Amino acid sequence: MESKHSILEKYFGYTSFLPHQEEIIDAVLAQRDVLAVMATGGGKSLCYQLPALVFGGLTVVVSPLIALMKDQVDGLRANGIPAATINSSLGYGERRIIERVILEGRIRVLYVSPERAVQPFFLSLLKKADVRLIAIDEAHCISMWGHNFRPEYRRLRVLKERFPAVPVIALTATAIPAVQDDIAKQLALKNPARFVGSFNRTNLTYRVVPKTRYFPRLVRYLNEHRDDAGIIYCFSQKATEDLAEKLRGKGFSALPYHAGLPDAVRDEHQEAFSHGDVGIICATVAFGMGIDKPDVRFVIHTDLPKDLESYYQETGRAGRDGEPADCILFYSRGDYNTIRYLIEKECADATRKDAAYRKAGAMLDYCETTGCRRKFLLTYFGEAYPEERCGGCDRCETPVKVFDGTRAASMIIACISEVGERFGASYVADVLVGSKSARVRENGHDALPAYNSGEGYTRDQWLRFVQEMVRKGFITSTGGRYPVLVLNDRSREVVGGSLPVPLTEPEPAGVVAAETADDYDEVLFARLRQLRKVVADLEHVPPFVVFHDRSLKEMAKYYPRTGVAFLQVYGVSEGKLQRYGRMFLDAIDKHCAEAGIAPERRRG
Template sequence: MMANAILLSGQQYYIGFCGAMDSKYAVLEKYFGYTSFLPGQEEIIDAVLAGRDVLAVMATGGGKSLCYQLPALVFGGLTVVVSPLIALMKDQVDSLRANGIPAATINSSLGYGEQRIIERVILEGRIRILYVSPERAVQPFFLSLLAKADLRLVAIDEAHCISMWGHNFRPEYRRLRVLKERFPAVPIIALTATAIPAVQNDIVVQLALKNPARFIGSFNRKNLMYRVVPKARYFPRLVAYLHEHQNDAGIIYCFSQKATEELAEKLQKEGFSALPYHAGLPDDVRAEHQEAFIRGDVMIICATVAFGMGINKPDVRFVIHTDLPRDLESYYQETGRAGRDGEAADCILFYSRGDYGTIRYLIEKEYNDPAQKDIAYRKAGMMLDYCETTGCRRKFLLTYFGEAYPEERCGGCDRCETPVKVFDGTEVATTIITCIRGIGERFGASYVVDVLTGSKSARIRENGHDTLPVYNSGRGYTRDQWLRFVQEMVQKGFITSTGGRYPVLVLNDRSRAVLKGELPVPLTEPGPEGVIALRAEADYDEALFLRLRRLRKILADLDHLPPFAVFHDRSLKEMAKYYPRTGVDLLRIYGVSEAKLQRYGRKFLDAIDKHCIEHGIGLDRRRG
């Protein structure tokens, strides 16, 4: 039986129910339009269906939502999803309703009458999935409501927020253990995209999970291309890239609120559709800008890190950082907002070592505890290492998160995209080692390079290091190139960095072997800088894809939905590749459910037919 509906303040609330389900596979195809699971999904779903508590760590885009949405339909009754952001809840509910699934959210944006109606239909058993905030989930009145409802499952999204070891700690998440205490027989599934082992353990303890099944998926986002580009004079390169991606949605992260507004204004003057987003904007303006981006009315958001935790927009084709992130956890989560639909997306970081000074200032300002401060410095140092590595960036990221990557080259980062050239760097290495020894093994990489490049800083003069024979001996390479040589030598073990708050370069046995002429040092030859390569050409009809995107936007606006709630980009690209002719053909397309076929199928088939007639595309090229 399909859901009936009521209309409240322009919003449609489904109050029917789905009927009996034969199996998880029937649910998958009928309500989500998929014929197979993504890696790890089926095992997680099986554990949930077996009634176990579950901890699932899955990369963004790995399909976390399905791991509780599908069991919710198989279980029947009510599934409660705890989610941190109203906008995220609304997007999820819109997408579920578009698939004919009775879903709702209770949050502070609803009026008293609307909340009472939703509470009534919950008690009548006509809501399958309910989204609430962590604050709402622990309120006594809400817990009493759940006690009267047919509660079958609880899902905690963005579960890393519960841990003080995590990077988005939210104290209100700590109180969620009351859900297990009040409903001990109801399974809980905790989900997150970023959780190192300490955070994973903390989630289990804080939620009081009982012998949970743990699923730690791969952190490897194969569809993302990672690039680091020198920041000097970055704006012309940014504009050139955006001109090549005018039809793509993207997020540009800036360090400060002022920078987001200045960049958005500059991009607007260049003819781009861009808006700023930061915590200093009035709530209504911030919500308006996010909604415009979600619905595709604005293509680019220039944002601080206040934007996007859990943002449910799958078709973000690029995430660009104009400033150095503070740590790899934040960087991974922010870049994870690109390509959630599994399609190719770019992650570009404009890098300058000078940004590290801002990070140091913030660390000194925010941390009083020496141990926490040291951890923050170590994490910032790893961020620098990622930017300056000469090896595969994907391998570096995965190693940081404790995942082995067997290949030396991923083909999905700038380091692997163009083969590096190696030269005999023994002379360069000897110069660096001699400098480190000459200044007493008491300084970090920046100071060493300042000596080599003849900096006239007062600190060097005061230390008398401007009188050393090695002073200003680094002519022939730029300062950034010397820094990369030093970093590569550290990575290859020719010198040692002590790490911590004030990293110091010291010599080791391999350093001394180089000075004695016993050990050659291969180094990466400096190459051209500042080029942002383009993605490969599409294997689908791009003109038809753009036509279907325009149709999708019109239909989404009519239904007051974000475009991806109608169809994902991947669905449109498959339509533009196979040119489906009938409803049966359309059901074979990724993400086309029975409900979406009934609601939108005829309009998309008509658009495809019209395109094929206009471009002389015969039946031999069409899926039949």
Template sequence: METKHSILERYFGYTSFLPHQEEIVDAVLARKDVLAVMATGGGKSLCYQLPALVFEGLTVVVSPLIALMKDQVDSLRANGVAAATINSSLGYGEQKIIERVILEGRIRLLYVSPERAVQPAFLSLLSRADVRLIAIDEAHCISMWGHNFRPEYRRLRVLKERFPRVPVIALTATAIPAVQDDIVAELALKSPVRFVGSFNRKNLTYRVVPKARYFPRLVAYLNEHRDDAGIVYAATREGVETLATKLRSKGFSALPYHAGLPETVRTEHQEAFSHGDATIICATIAFGMGIDKPDVRFVIHTDLPRDLESYYQETGRAGRDGDPADCILFYSRGDYGMIRFLIEKESADAGIKDVAYRKAGAMLDYCETTGCRRKFLLAYFGEAYPGDRCGGCDRCETQVQVFDGTEAASAIVACIRETGERFGASYIADVLSGAKTARIRENGHDTLPAYGSGRGYTRDQWLLFIQEMVRKGFVASTGGRYPVVVLNDRSRAVTGGGLAVPLTEPQPEGVVAAEAEEDYDEALFARLRSLRKVLADLENVPPFVIFNDRSLREMARRRPASGVELLRISGVSEAKLQRYGRRFLDAIEKHCAGQGAGPKRRRG
């Protein structure tokens, strides 16, 4: 039996594990149930793929999407691993062939959907196979308290009931503690070992920018990233179609993706994006779960996400390869109205609504925080960030200036008092900035001394001041579905002149991309990418199945001249060396010869 380290190097081309991977693998190899919560890009798949090769029997992987299953199977096969999927795209004959080789013990990993996993015929097939491990990916879908609940996941506990001695590993990138508990209970895991990794995606830069007149700024950003792959999210199908059309009119290779498109069109567009034939996908939240494309360089939201779990999951599709990527959110508080509409429409249960409103409120707070966004995001998931400034968000990239905001704070307190402590932060900001709204006129608040008293700042700046005062305890918010800003003892001390209020100086916002500098031959990198695309098209697989960008950059930096040297490149397995090595070594040698760079003489 091969060791875990030899399998890691031979089949996956790596010489060391990522954080938590080895501990998770060891727990699975000890045949314990496991719950693994690891950030996207943390290497969750390897945590069951490697044990599957050690166990030698059949590992069943429950995965939510056909496209994801195909990508995983293609990647495994490229590494010399016997893998297959049974899904609705297969013909009867194809399925029967796969079932036969499963019973013959010639398949190591089998990918299926949650719906198929619980079908009596499929369970009967498994009862005749040598099942050694069950892996359930995107496990947060099992929880009603999560952000992407799928009822069919609730039925997966039958797997543990039918195969009580087979270890189960449940994996997800996004799960607050309540969701983790729900996963364990609903899957009937037995005393599972829990691994909760860091939610800190250090390679991602987070930015929130004003949504007003956002399209020219979006185009300016995309012009600076013409060769990069990215996802642009919009809330509605109509918004997605409009955005894709407008971007194509500007010369971008952009395709729409939403649930209203025929399945064949969605599949075609997703494959075009995965294969690099389209650089931008404009999508609703229908796109993205389990997307395995590692080189997404930006994720942009043009509408407000419903909650931080969804936002974290969606932004997590950027930079899976560990290289720098941007997460940009165009923010307007007006989008909250659509979220409220959806919450009211989707459920009549008061408890579920209350949870949804609290989650939406946390999303607003993230957008409006004047502090470090990474720190805020990690705190939401129960993780403390060491330090005050991460250097990887718009709040930390520029030095925050604090000024004596006692005068502005006094105006806010006066406005809250004059309006009767019955309104939220947005309404108070409207009154202070002198907004001409029907609601203000109907309430008679356009006659108050506070009305228009704050014209020295914009409405959005007043809103930020109010939110900061709430966080610092100078005023209070009642929370709930319709948060109301009210006064407290500190508020009264402000107007009495006995308490100074430091506030954050308003900052102009913009979209600026973080640039990463690496010492590698960019021309050689481009040549290797072109070769990779040719091979990928010939095999009808996404380019990253051949090699990922990180492997190509390392080749362009180290310029290997032999199979032995190429095997030392991260991500180059023995199977990939045999299959693609000669083509890439030839390309490197020709490039070096053309430059007169004196390539190293090839050995063996």
């Protein structure tokens, strides 16, 4: 039996494991059930693909989207691993052929949807096959406390019931502890080994910028990234179509993607993006788990996400290749009204509704935090981040200016007291700026000393001061569906003059482009990308199935001359050497001859 390290290098082209991969694989090989939470780009697929080769027999992978299955199968086949998928896009004859090959033991990895995985006929087929491992991808979908709950996932526990001796590995990129517990319970995992990797995507830069006149800012950013692929998330279907059309009018290659489009159109747009024929996809959250494109250089949100789990997963589609990428959110607090509407519409259960409001509140806090955004995200997911500043977010790149806000804080505290500690932040801001709203007048609060006492700051600025005071503990918000501001011991210390209050000076932030410098031959890299595109089109697969950008950059840095040297390039397996090696080596040789690059500069 080949060792896991030799399999890693021979079939996948890697010489070492990413963090947690080896421990997870060892647990699976020890026949244990496993729950693995690993950030996007952390290499979850390898955690069941490599054991599939060690175990032999059949590994069944439950995956939510046809496009995701196809990309995975294409990638495995390119590496010389027999893989297949059974899904609704197959005709009867194709499906029967795959079923026969499965029973003959000639398929190592089989991808299926959650709906098909629990069908009686399919379960009967598996009973006749030599099933050695079951993998559940995007496992957070099984939990009603997760951000992307799919009821059909709940039925997957039948797999453990029908195959109690077969180890099950459940994988997800995003799951807080409560969701992790629910996944293990719903899948009936037996004493699972649990691995929670770091949520810190160090190659991503996080920025939140004002939404006011966002389109010119967006165009300016895109003009600086003309050669980059990116995803722009919008709230509504119409918004995706309108934005894609406006961007095309500015000369960008952009297409919309949303659930309202015909299936064939959606597939066509996704394939065009994956294959590099279109640079920008304007999408709703329907453009989700099937995105396996590694070289997405930016993910932009034009509207406020409903929770941090969704935001983290969507931004996680940037920089899967480990190269630098930008995550930009155009923020307006007014978008919160849309989220409230959705919560009221979609959450009938009171407990789920309260949880949804708490999650939405955390999303607002992330946007309005004055501290490091990376630290905020990691803390939310239960991960300690020892540094105060990461250097990879707008708050750390341009630290906020702080002033002595004790006077402003005292005015806020006085207003909260005068309105009887019965209202939220927006109402307190209304009173301070002298709003003429019917609600303020009906409550008689236009006669209070605090009314219109906040001259010098706008309503939004007062609102931010209030929210910052809540975050710093100077006042308390009751949270939940209708949060109310109340005073606490620190509030009284402020009023008594014994506790100063530092507040952030309101200051608009701009979009700052991330610049990167890599030591590789950019001309050769461009040529190799062009060759990769031709090969990918001929094989009807996305370019990254042939080689990732990181592989091409290493080729353009080390100029390999021989097959042995080519195998040392990141992501080059023996299968890919046999399949693509000659044409890429020839292209490198031709470039070196034209550019006069001496042999001593070349590896191998």
